[in-house]
Amino acid sequence: MDCPTYHIPVMLNECMEGLDIKPDGIYADLTYGGGGHSREIIKRLGKGGHLYGFDQDNDAKDGATDDERFTFVHSNFRFVANWMQYYKVDGVDGILADLGVSSHHLDDGERGFSFRYDAPLDMRMNRRSLTTAHDIVMDYPEGRLADIMFMYGELKQSRRIAAEIARHRKQKDIKTTGQLADIVVPLLGREREKKDLARIFQALRIEVNGEMKALEEMLDAATSVLKKNGRLAVITYHSLEDRIVKNHIRYSGAENGNDNREAWIFGNPTSALKDISKGVIVPSDEEIRNNPRSRSAKLRIAEKR
Numbered sequence: 001m002d003c004p005t006y007h008i009p010v011m012l013n014e015c016m017e018g019l020d021i022k023p024d025g026i027y028a029d030l031t032y033g034g035g036g037h038s039r040e041i042i043k044r045l046g047k048g049g050h051l052y053g054f055d056q057d058n059d060a061k062d063g064a065t066d067d068e069r070f071t072f073v074h075s076n077f078r079f080v081a082n083w084m085q086y087y088k089v090d091g092v093d094g095i096l097a098d099l100g101v102s103s104h105h106l107d108d109g110e111r112g113f114s115f116r117y118d119a120p121l122d123m124r125m126n127r128r129s130l131t132t133a134h135d136i137v138m139d140y141p142e143g144r145l146a147d148i149m150f151m152y153g154e155l156k157q158s159r160r161i162a163a164e165i166a167r168h169r170k171q172k173d174i175k176t177t178g179q180l181a182d183i184v185v186p187l188l189g190r191e192r193e194k195k196d197l198a199r200i201f202q203a204l205r206i207e208v209n210g211e212m213k214a215l216e217e218m219l220d221a222a223t224s225v226l227k228k229n230g231r232l233a234v235i236t237y238h239s240l241e242d243r244i245v246k247n248h249i250r251y252s253g254a255e256n257g258n259d260n261r262e263a264w265i266f267g268n269p270t271s272a273l274k275d276i277s278k279g280v281i282v283p284s285d286e287e288i289r290n291n292p293r294s295r296s297a298k299l300r301i302a303e304k305r
């Protein structure tokens, strides 16, 4: 089923070019979302090809294609190697990951990802996981809250934000996105109010979903299941994510998953991956105009040695 309102795919042509789809190849789209990238991959597959589409949010499954060359996997992408073993796949020709949340998440007023709607402070992509944004806002020590705001939201006023949340939560339960926004807005400058609110919400979302740890584990697992000359394409939306991907491409260990950083420092750069995008690819001005969400996107493409 086509579902254009779920999410507009970012850097679609660049991803397809980078993945260089073989008609009889085996592919994994680790972030199915609205299936925009997946549908383009399937178009390029012949009868013998197959695509595994992962998403930890079951909502993505509702709109998923029923093409016989496609299998939906409701799972965190950190388990990609286990799933490939389960499906008896020996090696994968290409893997795509388009990180973060979809427009569907941000537009769903119930799930608490956006300050545009007053909703319970939830933010879980996988509704079976245990920790919500409410738990973090109410229970995390003030110092840890500040660290999250600083690391994942890149907010200069992280300490003040954490202190204000800690002060309010002593008096009442901060249950909704609207209550949280009311507490932090007075600390934000008028011009940057929306941007900084978005960063506060982003920081909480990254923590709720353990996104950085999942990304690191996924990169190791994905590298281990790629065939020789198999391609890895990753789109990031945050500088920390991009750094993790960049470093993984430079230093990732060989087949056994060893960290190769030492060998690299001592002049033996034998990463399991070769950077074939020669650094980072960014969306065209036209794409940013048509899809403002793509503004912060960065794509890196690597090939397995």
Ligand SMILES: C[S@@+](CC[C@H](N)C(=O)[O-])C[C@H]1O[C@@H](n2cnc3c(N)ncnc32)[C@H](O)[C@@H]1O
Pocket: 006, 007, 008, 009, 010, 030, 031, 032, 033, 034, 035, 036, 037, 038, 054, 055, 056, 057, 060, 075, 076, 077, 078, 098, 099, 100, 101, 102, 103, 125, 214
């Ligand atoms: C940016 S959207 C992908 C959009 C998709 N490329 C498209 O064109 O429609 C990211 C999707 O990945 C999922 N996701 C994020 N982190 C995940 C993880 N660790 N494991 C599995 N799915 C994840 C989210 O639930 C969301 O649906």
